[in-house]
Amino acid sequence: MADDLLRYRSQFPILERSTYLISNSLGAMPQAVYEALKGYADIWATRGVRAWEERWWMLAAQVGDEIGALMNAPPGSVSTHQNVTTCQAVVASCFDFSGKRNKVVYCDLNFPSVMYFWEAQQACGARVQMVPTDDGITVPTERLLDAIDDRTLLVPVSHVIFRSAYIQDAKAIIEKRLHSREANFLTVLERSVFLNTLLYRKGISWTRLLSDLEKVMPPNVRVLNIRPYVSGKNQITLDLTVGAESPDAVNPLYTALESSPLFGGLFQPTFQPPTQAEPLYRYRVTVNYAQKL
Numbered sequence: 001m002a003d004d005l006l007r008y009r010s011q012f013p014i015l016e017r018s019t020y021l022i023s024n025s026l027g028a029m030p031q032a033v034y035e036a037l038k039g040y041a042d043i044w045a046t047r048g049v050r051a052w053e054e055r056w057w058m059l060a061a062q063v064g065d066e067i068g069a070l071m072n073a074p075p076g077s078v079s080t081h082q083n084v085t086t087c088q089a090v091v092a093s094c095f096d097f098s099g100k101r102n103k104v105v106y107c108d109l110n111f112p113s114v115m116y117f118w119e120a121q122q123a124c125g126a127r128v129q130m131v132p133t134d135d136g137i138t139v140p141t142e143r144l145l146d147a148i149d150d151r152t153l154l155v156p157v158s159h160v161i162f163r164s165a166y167i168q169d170a171k172a173i174i175e176k177r178l179h180s181r182e183a184n185f186l187t188v189l190e191r192s193v194f195l196n197t198l199l200y201r202k203g204i205s206w207t208r209l210l211s212d213l214e215k216v217m218p219p220n221v222r223v224l225n226i227r228p229y230v231s232g233k234n235q236i237t238l239d240l241t242v243g244a245e246s247p248d249a250v251n252p253l254y255t256a257l258e259s260s261p262l263f264g265g266l267f268q269p270t271f272q273p274p275t276q277a278e279p280l281y282r283y284r285v286t287v288n289y290a291q292k293l
């Protein structure tokens with residue numbers, strides 16, 4: 001066989017001894033993991049507790065951004081966790097099941113531990129509607145869509161079913177979810193109004209914030225995204241994503257932020273290389289911002 005992908009086989013030691021088909025669960029370990037784990041242990045051994053703030057706190061976000069780049073997701077939008085069930089629990093913690101809109105809909109081909117988790121949410125008021133598969137292989141999409149109504153709060157589904165590799169019609173599910181009610185949009189709108197109200201109460205002006213940022217921004221660096229958090233009295237923390245055409249272009253920004261009396265507590269920035277969708281080097285910077293009133 002002259003398949004170009006065969007050159008990667010040697011990077012997975014277990015393939016020398018077995019035919020390994022598990023890719024949905026514990027995949028074949030890449031050779032590079034030996035070095036990566038050693039690197040992790042070395043940091044622990046040499047930096048001790050300082051490793052958290054120097055490297056590890058932001059590592060989950062950094063890995064999330066690297067995975068996000070593979071699926072064209074914007075930086076800061078992919079969050080990594082210990083396992084799939086924990087991810088579902090994190091999502092569930094954002095919702096309140098005590099209201100009228102408390103239904104959770106999925107097919108019984110979802111992964112078992114995930115289903116156990118959602119079933120347990122019934123104790124918090126969730127109503128679970130599990131749509132049964134007919135053949136143990138495919139998801140009856142029409143019946144799943146019919147189960148999604150105005151009282152549906154969540155539709156936690158696997159894009160690919162672990163048991164059969166069946167690919168769910170995620171687009172149809174999302175569209176049904178959006179059309180069943182405009183609540184999704186309302187939630188987002190409510191959040192941004194809430195954030196602006198907080199900023200307003202603190203007396204922070206967006207115009208001033210943008211003009212202060214302009215003063216520290218080098219000419220060849222662009223702000224791609226700003227997310228402010230209110231973190232103290234008259235102080236906000238900015239979660240900034242900036243883009244630059246070359247990797248060094250962003251260095252003057254760090255120097256300017258560090259020497260400016262308005263900014264402080266610059267957190268170790270994370271970095272993403274250019275992609276086809278976003279041809280700039282992207283840096284995510286977290287910095288405190290104390291606007292003079």
Ligand SMILES: Cc1ncc(COP(=O)(O)O)c(C=O)c1O
Nearest residue numbers: 024025083084085086111113162
């Ligand atoms: C598709 C899928 N979903 C969910 C899980 C559950 O993972 P965990 O029990 O680690 O949360 C697995 C585990 O292999 C899986 O393959």
